[in-house]
Amino acid sequence: MTDTTSPDLxxxxxxxxxxxxIDRPPANYFDRALISALADALEGLESDGRTRAAVLCSSGKHFCAGANFASLPDGDDRTAESRRLYAEALxxxxxxxxxxxAVQGAAIGGGLGLACAADFRVATPDSVFQANFARLGFHQGFGLSVTLPRIVGPQKAxxxxxxxxxxxxxxxAVIGLADRVVPAGTERDAALAWAAEIAALAPLAVRSIRATLRSDLPGAVGQALEREVTEQARLWETEDGREGVAAGLERREPRFTGR
Structure with a gap:
């Protein structure tokens, strides 16, 4: 039974x-409105008196392919919108x-950042994780500067x-990016079973343990997001930045020149 429904969530x-x-198949691209709705929902759930754990999943083929660059404005407006989006992500x-x-299909770019904002990730052998920012010609975002090294280690990140x-x-799974790998099509059930296992334990203790282990994360991510959006804004204005985004939208190999 659906408790609440907001657009695409x-x-x-x-x-x-x-x-x-998330219900924007097949790629489940996000924008500020979707991330805000997700944050609103989670904040409501943590204080509703009955929710002890949550599963984040998506409909369709892929978990999340990140932000839809075709829908973003240009220039200063893009930077301003990115700052607003990251404020919601924080x-x-x-x-x-x-x-x-529960990661089916691809978690790419900002979609990887969204997956890494969760405590745990359940994947399948067919799941694909990709920090594709250098291929697009700009800096990583969505707090991956902090979360990815914490999860897989600085060198692997x-x-x-x-x-x-x-x-x-x-x-x-070998590098720690996925916590559990299950047969394709069972990732959501596996995540639900894991969440139910956590939910059966003492909820105050679980929250306390989690708060201790993640105590520095919001502050570190907040600082990283400021650095990330500043570097993204700078690199979006380069020839390589424009070429990377254009190549991605046109589904071709980028031709970078270092300018």
């Missing part, structure tokens, strides 16, 4: 576990209930960001 309960489903890191992301290579489910 469905929220329902399975006992003490809330299921938040709210996700203040959420007090555990969140498990540098590798993934510098090469923009795709990581499939099995390798993601």
């Amino acid at each position: 469905n929220v329902r309960h399975d006992g003490a576990v809330a299921v938040l489903e 709210r996700l890191f203040h959420v007090r209930i555990p969140v498990i992301a 540098l590798d993934l960001l510098s090469t923009a290579r795709r990581v499939r489910g099995e390798e993601a």
Whole structure:
């Protein structure tokens, strides 16, 4: 049964576990309105008296392919909109209930950032994780400067960001990017079972443990987001930045010149 529905986001309960489903298939691109709706929903759930854990998932083929660049404004307006989007994204890191992301298909760019904002990630062998920012000609965002090194370690994070290579489910599990790998089509059920396991434990203790381990995360992410959007704004104005985004939209290999 659906508890609440906002545009492109469905929220329902399975006992003490809330299921938040992004519904913009097939790629499930996000914008500021969707991230704001997600933050609103999670903030409401953490204080509703019954939700002890949450599962973040998506309908369709892919978890999330990040922001839709075709819909973003140009120049200063793009930077301003990115700052507003990141202000909403920062709210996700203040959420007090555990969140498990069920990642089917691709989690790319900002979609990877969204997956890494969760406490845990359940993937399948077919899942694809990619920090594709260098391929687009600009700086990483959505707090990945902090979350990715925390999850996989600084050296592996540098590798993934510098090469923009795709990581499939099995390798993601080896490096710690995916916490569990399950057969394709079962990732949501596996995430729900895991969340139910957490929800069966003492909720005050779970929140306290989580708060201790993540105590510095919101502040660190907030600082990183400011650096990220500043660097993104600078690199968007370069020839390589324009070429990377254009190549992505045109589905071709970029031709970078270093200008």
